[in-house]
Amino acid sequence: MGVRYLGAEVQRMEDPRLLTGHGRYVDDIKLEGMLHAAFLRSSQAHAKIHSIDITAASDLVGVHRVFTLADLGVNYQKPMNQLYPAPVIEQNKTQYPLAKDEVCYVGETIAVVIADSRAIAEDALALINVEYKTLPAVIDVRTALEEGSPLAHSDTESNLMGKMRSKFGDIEDAFNKADHVFSAGFMQHRGGCHSMETRGVIARDDPWGDGLTIWTSAQSPYLIRRALANWLGEPEEKIRVIAPDVGGGFGPKAGFYPEEIVIPLVARIMERPVKWIEDRQEHFVSTTTQRDQYWDLEVACNVDGKILGLRGKVTHENGAYIPYGILLPNSSLTPLPGAYSIPAIDVGVDIIFTNTVPNSPVRGAGRPCGIYAVERMVQVVSRKLGIDPAVVRRRNYVRPEQMPYETGAKLRGGDPVVYDSGDYEALLDKVLELSDYESFKDRQIAARKEGRFLGIGISSCIEDTGMGPYEGTTVRVDASGKVIVKTGAASQGQGHHTMISMIVADNLGVKPEDIIFESADTAKFPHGIGAIGSRIAANVAPSAFDAASKVREKAIKLAAEILETAEADLDIESGIVRVNGAPDVSISLGELAVKLTPPSSTRVPTGFEPLLEATSFEGSAGSPIASGSNVAEVEVDNGTGEVKVLRYSVAHDCGIMINPMIVHGQIVGGVVHGIGNALFERMIYDKQGQPLTMNYGEYLLPLASEMPRIDVTHMETPSPLNSLGVKGAGEGGTIPAAAAVIAAIENALEEFSVEIDYYPVDPQYLLGLIDSSIDSKSSSRLS
Amino acid sequence: MPDIREIQVSVNGEDHSAKVETRTSLGDFLRQNLGLTGTHLGCEHGVCGACTVILDGEAVRSCLMLAVQANGHEVTTVEGLAGEEGELHPLQEAFWKHHGLQCGFCTPGMLTSLVAFLRDNPNPSERDIREAISGNICRCTGYQGIVDATLEAAKVMQGRV
Structure with missing residues (x-):
């Protein structure tokens, strides 16, 4: 067996x-007799619905039918199911697929028009008359728990969804014995996914045949199948969910949406396929986003910068409903204490309803927020004590000899957080070298003489990747010698086809082009979990490796019998099993497959099971912990408040890299998401809950012209938790980025003593901080 | 009643005669009437650039243009960039080599925008390229692979590699 592909930059x-x-995204699929849907969405952040008049809309030429909740059928007058039940959810609020009598955010689905074309369906939306009684809306999460605050749901007594806490070590002792205690408060805002392909669903029902088939632009087709089966009370086997080519996901496409109930139901009722494609305006109001977290932290440290403890409180904006359990607040806490050995932590989070679109993880989920919080406090220690931020980090890192290092925190499933491998200080050294950190001071001084303000910032992170339980793979050789590889893992651009084919090709001895790859279709593989939390590589690579190994063993064993030679003398190359030293004696994998799928009246060779096939669900024995250190170099225009990222350097460790080109793409793309969070992306609601940033002129995404070149270097510390030593790479670029950029901005403005307590750092905010420093007035957005 | 007109338009070298509603965008016409689903609609308000096609040599947003406005014009979509035998355009080759795409959704608009750009700017700098695609949003790549691919394609197209 020769390794030719693993570790290579295979295109x-x-x-x-x-x-x-020639991609095939949901909107590219056209079915015979297909109708088109458009949703009427709430224009109110919070209101009772008195009446919905669909008469005029129903009468429009080209409209087939208009549905409200009542029209879906008596069995379906119920809210959606909770995907991730958890004891801390004190008020389990999920929405109805179409609103019943109350709407709780702008964008909530109220009715759906089914018509000959999308254009006609949209025409009809304008003819539906909804009579609302406006209710007070709660938007500012900071006042949402105060007495007299409006309530996000009229049938509740509090906006508190639940509370969580991460507590370990002796926190009182840490704060009692520390030389210093410093505090900081800051707001973190993360926007939406803004995948370039919006969401979209097509459904077709064949009650006497295949049942329901659903094409949806999604990250977790099996989760949708299960959720829909549960909600409908029907067997999973009669529901097929396919995620075809998906144009980006980044978290919000990993859930289960009202449209994924409504479109299948109306397709069934209409007895025709129905397509709904989200338009960009709908994306802004109906696709889940991440949004606001307010952090108030105290750090206990000694004079040398050694951190002893961290405590405080987080206020987490949940939006109006809980489609997604507590994944987001939970993953905000589990990364604490970051890359550092901090013996005691006590941080709690209040999860609070507001009348805004429900929230969900966006690339990295809560990890970028948790890491930002730790890195912020490291910056505070560095600044207060006047110690170089690199030195403070060196004094606090978890060291390689401490691995496996149990932090004290718990993962969502209750397992302890254990750092399995890595060398965080070595990563810092690499990124300092890559970024010319040592000579930065010279650059800064030279620029300052020209009236320019340069700054540099460091950020280190860990990332729990590859969460279980598994992502299985089947490998089968067919009679033609082609190798069919099937998995439940759905791709939204991460290159799973390539990555998995490389592993199978190496292990089985075939060419990647002889592999037929099928994924993300519930009819093709029995069960999968989903492309979330940088989990695919660390789960599917081991299963693909194992399944291919088993097929190889079976092929070699059978070939040895047929060729009357010892197994040890056989090798497989380009799909042909050959005898070493006798190249003319061979049998192809296709011929072996035929022996195991013989015609009638013949036998499968004695001692062999039918099919040249194996399935594996091998994954990782725990979460492999990836790590990284980043350095951002910025220039701030103190006249306009504009921030330019001049250079960005990454040292990253995701264990053994299967395809370094793909890893590089994930890291660079991830960093740009983080820079977007730090400087640009902000979903703004007014006090009545009306969204104000509703197009890409108002909601700013990172553009090529604003992004720096990003230099990346890697360390490969193999994870001991899986057979290939791999760790996830999908989010490690995003997680540390905002902290690096914001530390760099503060560094650039050191003479103004600017303390950033809010991101995205827009020019107006930054100018306010500079001006207030000059005038000695506070202009914090938090006050 | 919908207002319907007949239009003649050449797409990827093939003449089409079609009846379209006047309110139909060029993007919808290409996708729905002609089945050319390579052109993608990302924002439908002219910012993301995914729907870019080449009209008489110029990059235009097919979401901001009506199909009737293309009457009598020549359109090239992403399906028309490769050679007659299916050989990839040098820019497509370079995107493949430099990992200039991940999910692929913005890719058609990136390619068409850059093909038009490279015709007018055969020897661009990195900064030129970044400005040229500042009206095309890619959410996956961080743009770096796209920029590197374009730098190389420019050299290949000039016979400098």
Whole structure:
């Protein structure tokens, strides 16, 4: 067995199709007799619905039918199911697929029009008359628990959804014995996914045949199948969910949406396929976003910068409903204490309803927030004590000899957080070298003489990747010798086809182009989990490796019998089993497959099971912990408040890299998401709950012209938790980025003693901080 | 009643005669009437650039243009960039080599925008390229692979590699 592909920069097998316009995204699918849907969405943040008049809309030429909740059928007058039940959810609020009598955010689905075309369906939306009684809305999460605050749901007594806490070590002792205690408060805002492909669903029902088939732009097709089956009270086997090509996901496409109930139901009722494609305006109001967290922290440290403890409180904006359990607040706490050995932590989070779109993880979920919080406090220690931020980090890192290092925190499933491998200080050294950190002071002084303000910032992170339980793979050789590889893992651009094919090709001895790859279709593989939390590589790579190994063993064993030679003398190359030293004696994998799928009246060779096939669910024995250190170098225009990221350097460790080109793409793309969080992306609601940033002129995404070149270097510390030593790489670029950029901005403005307590750092805010420093007035957005 | 007009338009070198509603965008016409689903609609308000096609040599947003406005014009979509035998355009080759795409959704608009750009700017700098695609949003790549691919494609197209 020769390793030719693992670790090589293999060009992606997905690409020729996508480059020539032959991708197959949901909206590219056209079915015979298909109708088109458009949703009427709430224009109010909080209101009772008195009446919905659909008469005029129903009468429009080209409209087939208009549905409200009542029209879906007597069995379906119920709210959606909770995907991730948890004891801390004190008020389990999920929405109805179409509103019943109360709407709790702008964008909530109220009715759906089914018509010959999308254009006609949209025309009809304007003819539906909803009579609302406006209710007070709660928007500012900071006042949402005060007495007399409006309530996000009229049938509740409090906006508190639940509380969580991460507590370990002797926190009182840490704060009692520390030389210093410093505090900081800050707001973190993360926007939406803004995948370039919006969401979309097509459903077709064949009651006497295949049942329901649903094409949806999603990260977790099996989760949708299960959720829909549960909600409908029907067997999973009669529901097929396919995620075809998906144009980006980044978290919000990993859930289960009202449209994924409504479109299948109306397709069934109409007895015709129905398509709904979200438009960009709908994306702004109906696709889940991450939004606001307010952190108030205290750090206990000694004079040398050694951190002894961290405590405080987080106020987490949940939006109006809980489609997604507590994944987001939970993953905000579990990364504490970051890359550092902090013996005691006590941080609690209040999870609070507001009348805004429900929230969900966006790339990194809560991890970027948790890491930002730790890195912020490291910056505070560095600044207060006047110690170089790199030195403070060196004095606090978890060291390689401490691995496996149990932090004291718990993962969502209750397992302890254990750092399995890595060398965080070595990563820091690498990124300091890559970024010319040592000579930065010279650059800064030279620029300052020209009236320019340069700054540099460091951020380190850990990331729990590869959460279980598994992501299985089947490998089968067919009679033609082609290798069919099937998995439940759905891709939204991460290159799973290439990555998995490389592993199978190496292990089985075939060419990647002889692999037929099928994924993200519940009819093709029995069960999968989903592309979330940088989990695919660390789960599917081991299962693909194992399944291919088993097929190889079976092929070698059978070939040895047929060729009458010892197994040890056989090797497989390009799909042919050959005898070492006798190249003319061979049998192809296709011929072996035929022996195991013989025609009638013949036998499968004695001692062999039918099919040249194996399935594996091998994954990782715990979460492999990836790590990284980043350095951002920025220039701040103190006249306009504009921040330019001049350089950005990354040292990252995701264990053994299967395809370094794909890893590089994940890291660079991830960093840009983080820079977007730090400087640009902000979903703004007014006090009545009306969204104000509703297009890409108002909601700013990172553009090529604003992004720096990003330099990346890698360390490969193999994870001991899986057979290939891999760790996830999907979010490690995003997680530390905002902290690096914001530390760099503060560094650039050191002479103004600017303390950033809010991101995204827009020019207006930054100018306010500079001016207030000059005038010695506070202009914090938090006050 | 919908206002319907007949239009003649050449797409990827093929003449089409079609009846379209006047309110139909060029993007919807290409996708729905002609089945050319390589052109993607990302924002439908002219910012993201995914729907970019080449009209008489210029990059235009097919979401901001009506199909009737294309009457009598020549359109090239992403499906028309590769050679007759299916050989990839040098820019497509370079995108493949430099990992200039992940999910692939913005890719058609990136390619069409850059093909038009490279015709007018055969020897661009990195900064030029970044400005040229500042009206095309990619949410996956961080743009770096796209920029590197374009720098290389420019060299290949000039016969400098």
